[in-house]
Amino acid sequence: MNILQVVPQLNAGGVERTTIEIAQALNAAGHVAHVASEGGRMEDELYAADGILHRLPMGSKNPFSLRTNTSALIDVIKKNNIELVHARSRAPAWAARAAAKAVGIPFLTTYHGIYNANSKLKRRYNAIMAKGDIVIANSAYTKAHILKEHGISADKIIVIPRGVDMDVFDPAQVKPQDIEAYRQSWGIDAQHPVILLPGRLTRWKGQLVAVRALAELQKQGNDAHLVLLGDAQGRDDYVSEIEVLCQSLNLEDRVHITAHTQSMPVAYAASDIVVSASTDPEAFGRVAVEAQAMHKLVIASAHGGALETVIDGKTGFLVPPNDPAALAKAITKALALSPAKRKSLGKAARTRIHREFSAKSMKSATLEVYKRALHTPSQTP
Numbered sequence: 001m002n003i004l005q006v007v008p009q010l011n012a013g014g015v016e017r018t019t020i021e022i023a024q025a026l027n028a029a030g031h032v033a034h035v036a037s038e039g040g041r042m043e044d045e046l047y048a049a050d051g052i053l054h055r056l057p058m059g060s061k062n063p064f065s066l067r068t069n070t071s072a073l074i075d076v077i078k079k080n081n082i083e084l085v086h087a088r089s090r091a092p093a094w095a096a097r098a099a100a101k102a103v104g105i106p107f108l109t110t111y112h113g114i115y116n117a118n119s120k121l122k123r124r125y126n127a128i129m130a131k132g133d134i135v136i137a138n139s140a141y142t143k144a145h146i147l148k149e150h151g152i153s154a155d156k157i158i159v160i161p162r163g164v165d166m167d168v169f170d171p172a173q174v175k176p177q178d179i180e181a182y183r184q185s186w187g188i189d190a191q192h193p194v195i196l197l198p199g200r201l202t203r204w205k206g207q208l209v210a211v212r213a214l215a216e217l218q219k220q221g222n223d224a225h226l227v228l229l230g231d232a233q234g235r236d237d238y239v240s241e242i243e244v245l246c247q248s249l250n251l252e253d254r255v256h257i258t259a260h261t262q263s264m265p266v267a268y269a270a271s272d273i274v275v276s277a278s279t280d281p282e283a284f285g286r287v288a289v290e291a292q293a294m295h296k297l298v299i300a301s302a303h304g305g306a307l308e309t310v311i312d313g314k315t316g317f318l319v320p321p322n323d324p325a326a327l328a329k330a331i332t333k334a335l336a337l338s339p340a341k342r343k344s345l346g347k348a349a350r351t352r353i354h355r356e357f358s359a360k361s362m363k364s365a366t367l368e369v370y371k372r373a374l375h376t377p378s379q380t381p
Contacts, residue, residue, distance in 0.1 A: 001031040001370060004082045006073070006096040008059030008089050011040035012231065012260045013200070014286040015088050015112050018162060018362070022086075023051040025363035034080055036073060036092070041262075052080070058092035066095050073099035084373055088112060093128040106373040110136040110160075113283045114145050114304070123149075134373050136366070138162050138284040139305040145283075158369055161308070162284045163362030166354050169293035174269040182263075182270040186227055186256045193224040193335055196271035198264065198287050199278075201232040201257070206277030206301065207242055209324050213277075215249040216328035224254075224335070229267060231260045268294040273334050276300040279322045285309055289357045292316065295346030297337075299330045309357065315349035 003026055007019050023033035023046055033051040038059050046053055054076045056069060073095055076082065085100040086108045087093035093109060100107035109132035117123040129135070130150035135157045137143040143157050167173075180190070188194055195214070199205040207228050214226045232239050239257065246255045261267055268274060274291035276282065281304025288309045291298045298316035300306035310316040317334060319326040337345070 001026065001084070001374065002034065002080055002082050003031065003370060004034040004036060004054075004073075004076065004080075004085050004096075006036045006058055006085060006087045006089075006092045008091055009038045009040040010035070010042040010046065010053075012042075012262075014162060014284070016040070016042055017286070018110070018112075019088060020045045020049065020051075021163065021165070021359050021363060022366055024049040025367055027051065029367060031367075032080075034076070034082060036076060036096075058089075058095070061091045066098070069095035070098040070102070074102050077103050077105065084108065084370055086110070086370075087129075087132070090115065090125060090128055093131075097128060097131055106133050106376075108132045108134050108136065108369070108373055110138065111142050111146055111283070112138055114142065114281055117149065132156070133376070134158060134369055136160050136369065139308055141281065141305050141308065142283045158365075160362055160365045160369070161357050162286055162289070163357055163359035164286075164289045164293045164353060165359040166293060169265050169268070169290050171265075171269055171295045174266055178263075178266045179270045182266050186225070186258060186270075188225045188227075188256070191223075193222075193272040194270060195224050195226045195273045195275055195331060196229060196267065196291075197226065197275045197277060198229045198267065199276070200230045200260075201228065201235055201239055201242070203238060204278060204280040205230070206275075206279050206322070208245060209277045209279065209322055209327060210275055211242060211245050211249065211251060211255055212324035213327040213331065214251060214254060216325060217331060218249075218251065218254065220328075220332065222332065222335070224272075224331070225256065226251075226254060227256045227258060227267075227271065229258050229260065264290060265294060268296050271296060273331055274298050275327070275331070276306060277321075277327060278304070278306075280304075281321075282306060288316070289353050292346075292349035293353045295343070295350055297334050297342060297345055298349070299327065299334060309353075311352070315345060315352055 026033040027049045036054045084106045087096040115126040274296045276287045284305040301321035302318035312318040317330045
C-alpha cells in the first residue's frame with residue numbers, strides 16, 4: 001500500500017504522534033508511508049520509519065490556498081501511486097478530499113477532537129471531518145459527538161482509540177539519574193511532591209484550575225509543586241495570565257512553567273501525580289493513558305474521553321471539571337495513599353492500558369481499515 005496522511009505540522013501533539021505511529025506500522029508491514037505537511041520537530045521520526053515527507057503548506061486556512069494545495073496533492077498522488085488519502089485535520093482535509101475525488105481514490109478522516117461549532121459557517125468547516133468514506137473516531141465519546149453533530153450513518157464510523165507505545169512508556173526503562181535530572185531542571189528537590197499537568201498552554205486545558213487547586217493545597221500545609229509542561233504556541237497573553245495568578249496566590253516558587261519535552265516518559269516518572277484538568281471534554285486524552293502506562297496515578301476531569309480511559313478509584317480518580325476544590329481534594333487523597341496502594345493502582349492502570357489502549361492495537365486496527373477502504377468502492381461524492 002502507498003498511503004498518504006495529511007496533517008498541518010509534525011510538531012508535538014496527539015495528532016502528530018499518531019501520524020508517526022501509523023507511518024511506523026506501514027513501514028513494518030512492508031508498505032510505504034507518505035505524509036503531506038509543513039513538517040516540524042518530528043520529521044526525523046518519520047524518516048526513521050522510511051516515511052516520505054511532502055512539504056506543503058497544509059496548515060493554511062486561507063481559502064485561496066485550497067486550489068494550490070489540491071493541485072499539489074494531486075501531483076503527489078499521481079507521482080507516487082498513492083492508493084488512499086487519510087486526513088487528520090480540518091484545514092488540510094478540504095484539499096485532501098478534493099484531490100482524492102479528482103483521482104478517484106478512497107478518502108478517510110480521523111476525527112481527533114471535539115470541534116466547537118458556534119455558527120453555521122464553523123459547522124460547515126468542521127463537517128469535512130465527517131466526509132470520509134470511513135471516519136475513524138478516537139473514542140466512543142467522539143463517535144457519539146459525530147453522530148449528533150453531523151448525522152452520518154453509524155456504519156461509516158469506526159472507533160479506534162489512540163494508542164500508547166508500551167515499550168516507550170515503560171517505567172522500567174527510565175533511569176533514576178534521569179528522573180533526578182528532570183526534577184533539578186524544574187527546580188524541585190526530592191522532598192517535595194510533584195504534580196504534573198502536561199499539555200499545550202491553552203485555557204481549556206485547565207492550567208488555571210490546577211493553579212487554584214495548588215493554592216488550596218498550600219492552605220492545608222501541603223508542600224507540593226505544580227509543573228505545567230507544554231508549549232504556549234504563541235499564547236503569550238495566557239502565559240502572562242497564569243503568572244499573574246501565581247503571583248496573586250503567592251505561588252511563584254511552587255508553579256513551574258516549562259516547554260514541551262521529547263522525553264515524556266521521564267517527565268511522567270519524575271512526577272508523583274499526573275493531572276488532566278481540561279475544562280472542555282477531551283475527545284480522547286493522551287495524557288491519561290501515557291501516565292497510566294507509566295504506573296502514575298492520574299486525576300482527570302470527569303467528562304469526554306477520560307470516562308473511558310480512567311476508572312475512578314481503580315486506576316485513578318475522576319473529578320468534576322473546572323472545580324479547583326474538588327481537584328485539590330483528589331490530589332490530597334492521592335498523595336495520602338500508602339506506597340503499596342499507589343503501586344497497586346499503578347500496576348492495575350498499566351495492565352488495563354496495555355489491554356485496551358496500546359499503540360500496537362491502534363496500528364493494527366488502522367491498517368485493517370486501510371485494507372477495507374481499498375477493497376470498497378469509494379463513496380467520496
